Amino acid sequence: MSVSQPLIHDRPSHAERTALSDARMVDAAVGLICSKGATKTTLKEVGEIAGYSRGLASQRFGSKDKLFTFIVRSVGELWLEDLRRAVLENIGIEAIEKALDAHYAFIVRDAPAIRAFYILWFKSIGPDEELKKVVANIHDRRRKDVEKWLRKAIFAGEISKEVDCKSAAQNFCAAIIGVVYQWLANPADKEQIKALHETLKLQTILSLRRNSVGSMT
Template sequence: MPAEKRMTHQERSDLSDKLMLAAAVELILEKGTEKTTLKDVGEKAGYSRGLAGYRFGSKAGLFTFVLHALSEYWLRDLQEATRGKTGFDAISAATLKYAEMFERNSDNIKAFYILWFDAISVHDEVKQVIVNIHQRRQKDLTQWILDDASLSHCHDNASKFSAQYNASLNGIAYQALLMPEDVSGLRTLHEDLIQSMKVTLQLTA
């Protein structure tokens, strides 16, 4: 019988990250951020009690890892959805992708926004991560507007429109946490946001 191939250090590290992320998401949904402990994350992931503490150092480190990991997954999806698009087309594609994320990865996105709305007031390190994600999202949307020559009348106010969009998107996320069973309602809110942005950008159907 051939010897079983041993995983490389990188493969073991990637597997550990995947299991730790899944465990953290499950515990955040089950217990909330305050009662989620590094010990519980390590055990649920199938490792020793101390491994999560060694890996992340603190709860802020754990929450930072979760936010980074989930946002990078979604960033790749958004980049694929908006590739080659600018202006309203990019905004529409991104918004529909956000709606799809709520429908397809509900646990992950719920855990992400629980951290977004909860841990921001407790951990300065986590708050900075959230600020960075927020600013990156707003920067992308501003650039989509600036890259579209047909929206030249909006260029001077591109950052203002982006801030308005971001605020609306965060409001939809908050509604999703309050009423998680209303999946069709969340889709409608995303579609309404698209129409609102169309009006804001002074586009016609």
């Protein structure tokens, strides 16, 4: 075996180098979005802060909106993975409780990336169709997850069949976005954010139980 073989073997592949540069540029973009806002973030700065040429971010992503879409999709997938691990096979009220606990832990565990994710989430209200599509897809998957938990709970007899699963899921997901807005406005107050998650948990449980009791009277 020649001495050059270990060096060749240890050299990162093109895919590994690409993944590393992507990760560094995403980290740079997250920092800029959190400190300057999405509008003032530029691809030039992203490349420079990541330690690469000014044009690499533009070459890799094509446009700022495509970079933003990449960030939202990447962080969104991390959240959905966390959610699946937290909820497991639980349904109904238990699934709601575990999902809210997981969401609180998620936003306070990795605040810069999650803060950037939700800044871009609210930015999707604007004209960027690609970003809007990605955010809408994540939101739809969240809503369908909640709806599925409720339908399974109805089938198991845990909550009443009178519960409107689709409306309940829509209201729940909308309420979470309201909590997120409070967090973006005051990220340092973790006690308030925890209390808002707990309040939403209690309100959702009471609503589901009230509907269930009402259907049996």
